[in-house]
Amino acid sequence: MTNLRVTARAHTNIALVKYWGKADTDLIIPQNGSLSLTLDHFYTDTTVEFDSKLTTDQFILDGESKSPVKITNFLNIVRQKAGINSFAKVDSVNHVPSTAGLASSASAYAALAAAASKASGLNLSHKELSKLARRGSGSASRSIYGGFVEWIKGYNDDTSYAVPIEEDLDWKIGMIVAMVNSDKKKISSRTGMQTVVNTSPFYSAWVESIDDDLRNIKVAIKNRDFKTMGEIAESNAMRMHALNLSSSPHFNYFEPLSIEIMDTVEDIRTNEQIECYYTVDAGPNIKILCQQKDADDLLSKLRVRFPQIQFSFTKPGPGIKYLN
Numbered sequence: 001m002t003n004l005r006v007t008a009r010a011h012t013n014i015a016l017v018k019y020w021g022k023a024d025t026d027l028i029i030p031q032n033g034s035l036s037l038t039l040d041h042f043y044t045d046t047t048v049e050f051d052s053k054l055t056t057d058q059f060i061l062d063g064e065s066k067s068p069v070k071i072t073n074f075l076n077i078v079r080q081k082a083g084i085n086s087f088a089k090v091d092s093v094n095h096v097p098s099t100a101g102l103a104s105s106a107s108a109y110a111a112l113a114a115a116a117s118k119a120s121g122l123n124l125s126h127k128e129l130s131k132l133a134r135r136g137s138g139s140a141s142r143s144i145y146g147g148f149v150e151w152i153k154g155y156n157d158d159t160s161y162a163v164p165i166e167e168d169l170d171w172k173i174g175m176i177v178a179m180v181n182s183d184k185k186k187i188s189s190r191t192g193m194q195t196v197v198n199t200s201p202f203y204s205a206w207v208e209s210i211d212d213d214l215r216n217i218k219v220a221i222k223n224r225d226f227k228t229m230g231e232i233a234e235s236n237a238m239r240m241h242a243l244n245l246s247s248s249p250h251f252n253y254f255e256p257l258s259i260e261i262m263d264t265v266e267d268i269r270t271n272e273q274i275e276c277y278y279t280v281d282a283g284p285n286i287k288i289l290c291q292q293k294d295a296d297d298l299l300s301k302l303r304v305r306f307p308q309i310q311f312s313f314t315k316p317g318p319g320i321k322y323l324n
């Protein structure tokens with residue numbers, strides 16, 4: 001029998017209501033629901049081929065051979081579902097506009113879930129793909145879909161998956177990504193969020209706050225109410241980072257320039273009447289939610305103030321697709 005060689009593309013996503021904390025660390029069931037926007041500019045292409053002649057899994061990332069340990073753990077789930085035991089060759093390419101970060105586990109595991117499941121002979125629905133991608137990285141569950149996506153937290157493997165809120169957006173919005181370079185060793189999302197769940201005295205307040213954020217942001221999206229959507233996203237992100245500051249040991253992802261950019265966004269919003277709101281994930285880069293009509297104006301203002309930073313604008317992006 002000839003082997004199936006399958007290539008899938010998945011785009012990264014940025015959460016407007018963040019996933020921060022697991023209820024089940026093995027199955028990756030979150031403590032709270034989340035909602036994201038899939039981006040057009042940043043994506044991963046992954047090719048998978050199972051081959052009975054291989055004696056181990058192989059993993060090539062951006063042309064370089066890497067340790068396959070994490071890939072093997074993920075492929076074991078696929079092999080079990082498909083009832084096969086062959087090893088696989090996995091070849092992955094990240095498309096990001098610069099080397100300064102934003103290579104994302106979300107696009108990586110969404111592309112791997114799509115390519116590996118199909119190459120193994122499985123024919124999974126988007127809902128099943130979302131559950132599978134979730135096992136690799138929680139945020140990957142959302143990258144199966146384009147546009148606005150909600151990850152329903154659920155309570156077990158079967159009930160925790162993402163659903164599309166609006167896939168093909170006619171709303172002319174997007175994000176500016178500010179690449180703040182970092183030499184500091186980052187705390188991974190995985191370690192950071194677990195430290196928070198275990199030690200932050202504010203964690204239960206975070207979980208309680210999410211239902212309101214999700215309900216209100218979905219109303220704002222439906223009403224095309226950019227201001228309310230932006231305000232919820234910004235305050236939700238800062239509440240997440242407050243958890244990090246309140247855990248033991250405390251930690252944070254900000255660099256001096258991250259804070260300067262956040263202050264500048266607030267300044268432009270207040271004093272120059274351009275609607276723009278920031279969000280920050282487990283790293284120093286700042287993502288700025290804006291409307292497409294304002295993107296050029298905002299970019300030039302930001303570039304004047306921060307000539308050393310690379311800013312790029314991206315529109316909302318699509319869900320997973322197969323390239324062959």
Ligand code: FM0
Nearest residue numbers: 015018019137138139189190281282
């Ligand atoms: O994306 O431990 O998915 O909702 O990006 O692999 O399940 O890398 F801001 C942080 C993403 C966390 C918020 O965590 O963790 C979000 C974050 P994993 P992820």
